[in-house]
Amino acid sequence: MRVLVVGGAGYIGSHTARLLASQGHEPVIFDNLRTGHASVSRLLGLPFIHEDLASGPERLAQVLSDQKIDAVMHFAAFALVEESVHHPAKYYSNNLVATFNLLEAMRQSGVNRFIFSSTCATYGDPIATPMDENHPQSPVNPYGRSKLMVERMLKDYSSAYGLRFASLRYFNAAGSSPDGLLGEQHDPETHLIPLCLLALLGRRNKITIFGTDYDTPDGTCIRDYIHVDDLAEAHILALEKITERSEPLILNLGSEHGYSVREVITSVERVTGQKAPIVEGARRPGDPPSLVASAGLARAVLKWRPRYRVLDEIVATAYIWFKKGGRYDDSLS
Numbered sequence: 001m002r003v004l005v006v007g008g009a010g011y012i013g014s015h016t017a018r019l020l021a022s023q024g025h026e027p028v029i030f031d032n033l034r035t036g037h038a039s040v041s042r043l044l045g046l047p048f049i050h051e052d053l054a055s056g057p058e059r060l061a062q063v064l065s066d067q068k069i070d071a072v073m074h075f076a077a078f079a080l081v082e083e084s085v086h087h088p089a090k091y092y093s094n095n096l097v098a099t100f101n102l103l104e105a106m107r108q109s110g111v112n113r114f115i116f117s118s119t120c121a122t123y124g125d126p127i128a129t130p131m132d133e134n135h136p137q138s139p140v141n142p143y144g145r146s147k148l149m150v151e152r153m154l155k156d157y158s159s160a161y162g163l164r165f166a167s168l169r170y171f172n173a174a175g176s177s178p179d180g181l182l183g184e185q186h187d188p189e190t191h192l193i194p195l196c197l198l199a200l201l202g203r204r205n206k207i208t209i210f211g212t213d214y215d216t217p218d219g220t221c222i223r224d225y226i227h228v229d230d231l232a233e234a235h236i237l238a239l240e241k242i243t244e245r246s247e248p249l250i251l252n253l254g255s256e257h258g259y260s261v262r263e264v265i266t267s268v269e270r271v272t273g274q275k276a277p278i279v280e281g282a283r284r285p286g287d288p289p290s291l292v293a294s295a296g297l298a299r300a301v302l303k304w305r306p307r308y309r310v311l312d313e314i315v316a317t318a319y320i321w322f323k324k325g326g327r328y329d330d331s332l333s
């Protein structure tokens, strides 16, 4: 299948584009490089369209027909929770309006398969854990609300226009390609595993633990980490599933294991053999104590079997990337 990978120069999109190509599909990367990396398409040897979703439905429809696209995977978004609180317009514009442009382009050009990067942030504060797909959706920040609004839009497009879609609600994506070709490079970096590795490699001074008095076994927040290649695999399975049957898919993607911040730091110390420079800080507003997925539905419906079951294995792949420098060389592209 010829798949437009929107946001394919970013972290999760690049790993998915690579897996698509390795399974015989034809991914075409579409990215404005706002937070993505020009070298991804060169490293993967894949076609690249350097453009912004803001260019509007007509132009995007032209891209879909010029490129003979069969399906769209949509990873492009801004994803910094705190920034979304201070700059909601930026989030509604890039996460909601830009997605509307893309869906309109698909409608105009008759492309009707769509895989959407949603998030556990659409649930808001957990009232039960682990969280399944029926957990109430009451997001507590504009980032989560922008993603929830897209989920609602997808349902409406599906009922009225026959769009076939999957909304995949990821928990915490982590890890890198085990051969170190692709990895995680966000600026600013806000994710715990890269932050720990950067500190251990001397590229940051310290790791701050935000809150040590939560009602959890060691007092720190608990999160569910899922390897980026396992996420990529689920996207391809979801695409196959919506091709085979028209019902929308709404699925959590997580490992179903919760690790506290202290457990993650200990895992990074074990994998690297080094002691992390830790500082204990106050809680951050809006951080729920525990976010753990129930992902039984994805396993049952997609026959999805995440390969990375243990946090140390995920951290080990991230370490390969950071030991190699943890940066793309975009100057060559």
Ligand SMILES: NC(=O)c1ccc[n+]([C@@H]2O[C@H](COP(=O)([O-])OP(=O)(O)OC[C@H]3O[C@@H](n4cnc5c(N)ncnc54)[C@H](O)[C@@H]3O)[C@@H](O)[C@H]2O)c1
Binding pocket: 006, 007, 008, 009, 010, 011, 012, 013, 030, 031, 032, 033, 034, 035, 036, 037, 051, 052, 053, 054, 074, 075, 076, 077, 078, 079, 094, 098, 117, 118, 119, 120, 169, 170, 171, 172, 173, 174, 186
């Ligand atoms: N990383 C996680 O743990 C996580 C968890 C839940 C959900 N998500 C969602 O997954 C998706 C991918 O996350 P990521 O960590 O790979 O982010 P990322 O920033 O690495 O990738 C996003 C890519 O989209 C591109 N992009 C953004 N706006 C664009 C636009 N208007 N036009 C064209 N390209 C544009 C960026 O340049 C970047 O390459 C996001 O939608 C995010 O909300 C991520």
